[in-house]
Amino acid sequence: MAVDKDKIHPTPMLDVLEEGPWPSFITGFKRMRDEFPSQRINETINSMLGQLEHSYETRKGYWKGGTVSVFGYGGGIIPRFSEVGKAFPESKEFHTIRVQPPAGNHYTTAMLRQLGKSWEDHGSGMVTFHGQTGNIMFIGTTTEGTQHFFDEINEYGFDLGGAGPCVRTAMSCIGAARCEMSCTNEHKMHLKLVNNFTDDVHRPALPYKFKFKVSGCPNDCQNAIERSDFAVIGTWRDDMQVDDEEVKAFVAKKGRQYVIDNVITRCPTQSLSLNDDDTIAVDNRNCVRCMHCLNVMPKALHPGTDHGVTLLMGGKRTLKIGDLMGTVIIPFLKMETEEDYERIVEIAEETIDFWAENGLEHERCGEMIERIGLANFLEGIGIEVDPNMVNSPRQCSYVRMDGWDEEAEKWFDNQAS
Amino acid sequence: MAIEHRAPIESGCPDGMQYMHPVSLRNFGQWKYHEHPRPGVLLHVAYSGDELWTVRCGTQRILDHYTLTKLCDIGDEFADGYIHFTIRSNVEYLVADEAKVQPLIDAIEEAGFIVGGTKNSVAMLSHTQGWLHCDIPGTDASGVVKSMMDELIDEFKECNMPNRVHITTSCCQINCGGQGDIAINVQHTKPPKINHDLVSNVCERPSVVARCPVAAIRPAMVNGKPSLEVDEKKCICCGACFPPCPPMAINDPVHSKLAIWVGGNHSNARSKPSFQKLVAAGIPNNPPRWPEATAIVKTILKCYKEDARDWERMNDWIDRIGWPRFFELTALPFTKYHIDNWRGARQSLNSSTHIRF
Numbered sequence: 001m002a003v004d005k006d007k008i009h010p011t012p013m014l015d016v017l018e019e020g021p022w023p024s025f026i027t028g029f030k031r032m033r034d035e036f037p038s039q040r041i042n043e044t045i046n047s048m049l050g051q052l053e054h055s056y057e058t059r060k061g062y063w064k065g066g067t068v069s070v071f072g073y074g075g076g077i078i079p080r081f082s083e084v085g086k087a088f089p090e091s092k093e094f095h096t097i098r099v100q101p102p103a104g105n106h107y108t109t110a111m112l113r114q115l116g117k118s119w120e121d122h123g124s125g126m127v128t129f130h131g132q133t134g135n136i137m138f139i140g141t142t143t144e145g146t147q148h149f150f151d152e153i154n155e156y157g158f159d160l161g162g163a164g165p166c167v168r169t170a171m172s173c174i175g176a177a178r179c180e181m182s183c184t185n186e187h188k189m190h191l192k193l194v195n196n197f198t199d200d201v202h203r204p205a206l207p208y209k210f211k212f213k214v215s216g217c218p219n220d221c222q223n224a225i226e227r228s229d230f231a232v233i234g235t236w237r238d239d240m241q242v243d244d245e246e247v248k249a250f251v252a253k254k255g256r257q258y259v260i261d262n263v264i265t266r267c268p269t270q271s272l273s274l275n276d277d278d279t280i281a282v283d284n285r286n287c288v289r290c291m292h293c294l295n296v297m298p299k300a301l302h303p304g305t306d307h308g309v310t311l312l313m314g315g316k317r318t319l320k321i322g323d324l325m326g327t328v329i330i331p332f333l334k335m336e337t338e339e340d341y342e343r344i345v346e347i348a349e350e351t352i353d354f355w356a357e358n359g360l361e362h363e364r365c366g367e368m369i370e371r372i373g374l375a376n377f378l379e380g381i382g383i384e385v386d387p388n389m390v391n392s393p394r395q396c397s398y399v400r401m402d403g404w405d406e407e408a409e410k411w412f413d414n415q416a417s
Numbered sequence: 418m419a420i421e422h423r424a425p426i427e428s429g430c431p432d433g434m435q436y437m438h439p440v441s442l443r444n445f446g447q448w449k450y451h452e453h454p455r456p457g458v459l460l461h462v463a464y465s466g467d468e469l470w471t472v473r474c475g476t477q478r479i480l481d482h483y484t485l486t487k488l489c490d491i492g493d494e495f496a497d498g499y500i501h502f503t504i505r506s507n508v509e510y511l512v513a514d515e516a517k518v519q520p521l522i523d524a525i526e527e528a529g530f531i532v533g534g535t536k537n538s539v540a541m542l543s544h545t546q547g548w549l550h551c552d553i554p555g556t557d558a559s560g561v562v563k564s565m566m567d568e569l570i571d572e573f574k575e576c577n578m579p580n581r582v583h584i585t586t587s588c589c590q591i592n593c594g595g596q597g598d599i600a601i602n603v604q605h606t607k608p609p610k611i612n613h614d615l616v617s618n619v620c621e622r623p624s625v626v627a628r629c630p631v632a633a634i635r636p637a638m639v640n641g642k643p644s645l646e647v648d649e650k651k652c653i654c655c656g657a658c659f660p661p662c663p664p665m666a667i668n669d670p671v672h673s674k675l676a677i678w679v680g681g682n683h684s685n686a687r688s689k690p691s692f693q694k695l696v697a698a699g700i701p702n703n704p705p706r707w708p709e710a711t712a713i714v715k716t717i718l719k720c721y722k723e724d725a726r727d728w729e730r731m732n733d734w735i736d737r738i739g740w741p742r743f744f745e746l747t748a749l750p751f752t753k754y755h756i757d758n759w760r761g762a763r764q765s766l767n768s769s770t771h772i773r774f
Binding site for chain 2 (some may be wrong): 013014016017019020021022023024025026028029030032035036040048052055056057058060061062063064065070071072073078079092096100101102103105106108109110111112113116120126127128130131132137139140150151154155157158159160163169170171172174176177178179180182185187191194195198199201202218219220221222223224225226227233261262265266268288290291292295296298299302316318319320321322323325360361362390404406
């Protein structure tokens, strides 16, 4: 099976991308065009390559969105209709299906093969693990193929991810499954949070997108602070663990100068010093859990044992008011019991409800916070103010403060309780 | 006859435990430390004494049937039948036994995949969809990444950088690629060209007006039809109006350029997470190999590698040496466009005599 020679779209520019040592996606596409035992896929890929070559030649994209979903849902599909479908008819519908991966991106080869087989039966056979949204991106099928593919994978445990103004597919780092820095059960948190909102994932009805991301420690490998509306970061509040013998072994191996230059003086709060006996003294009251010294000396220094999470909200990318990092909303929340997990889900519900009520169309949660002010947002979701939420207090005196006495009293009451 | 529809099972996110390597499962949350025996390989040791060896490799990211099958075959024959994907789309094989590591590496390399991407290497570029599948891209993504990784492959395979380097690409100014130590993003330079015949049929005009970050769009009657007009003096050419209104064509084969930003860092390590800053623009969007953009990336990497201290990320390095030195070392021009005038811009100005000479 293959595409007739005279029907193959020439791809001189794409062919250049087959050269060089890095694996080539173009080579992969061409094998699907030329070798895969399905005439439908051969022709679809040929057509798609033709359009991509056309984009390379004209330096423009030719896909348009639309409205496609599966029965019962309102989202989860990225519809793509070609603007040049007359010239490339076999790929004129080329939708992407966003599928939620297992939390933590773990797979068995058996499951990958099963997903691959379903996709070859109903789609183009081209897939990405994973897109920037955290979804498995099954790239390229028709409206009809969308439904068949979903029906099949849904039967064996997979569900669509978010697309459009809705709760999006969540992401979490590998964390406790492999990493000694992990300070929380990222996996459980990921599932608890996003699976509480399946309705909001499948039926886009929010002001804009809302993303959950979970990182097990402040290294934040999941980019949660930077690119999620609701970032949960594992941390600890007791003293970091120091293995004196391993510290000595590290100093002996690397030398004192290395340790001073790369560990002691790099501490952002000057909380470390090298003792005369080549152990390390830690000022834990001033440690901000930046992770640097643990990263350099993972065998000698470990997170403390009183684990919990820090919650930040409002991270997003450029559109529309410029990039925002998340802001601390809860400095520390213990995560031990089921009630602790229920509490964080409840905070997420309060947040989404408040934002759904008060956010403008196409306004991310962080943009709403900026527009109405953090204090108003906190009041809206029922969280008390905390000095950990700011880098510094207000510096401009142009503010009305006739509620000062009540607020000060509230602070002392909260401190006492 | 009505078609019988199958109701979806709203199962949501699948539990990853069922696909997790048994050593991970057995030692969940009980890891003691890790080592980095060689580039591309990590050894994690649990309090139980169990070891878990990880071999990381880069792929073309958009996987065809043959590539996915090959990755699974390697997993079955040389690893333990488990595959983990990193956030940057690298494949990770996990094995419990050190003796399996070298044969696994050999099999991966023989199949044409690239072992590396750990620690202080240049990690796999994270990218978006581009011309292959996006509805608003100014450039391609996979092709840019392939071209750059061909040039940076040694930096992926070795760990010779002061600290890890995350490079990202974005095909429009929304910046789906996210923050990176180096980010290569589309930067439009001309206002949208409006097809007034289509606007009223295709676009929800109030939404488009609301979408503009600088309020440069207003409703107008053009040639007797309701349409939109752009105040071109105000327009910042960001392209935000294009997704909700495709007749406002922003992509241009010549005027949609590339810009390079540096110093984005999502980690809390040492300094707080930081945003990337503009360093170069006006770079031609030049398929199929984008050589001009790659050349600038390589220059920045060379300066960083030579001048930064161990463990300094790109932003840490520039914080230490200062921006004037960065521009001096890289020989990139500093222009009026580098001075921010967006919200909060005052905080980026130097209100001190802290100046390096």
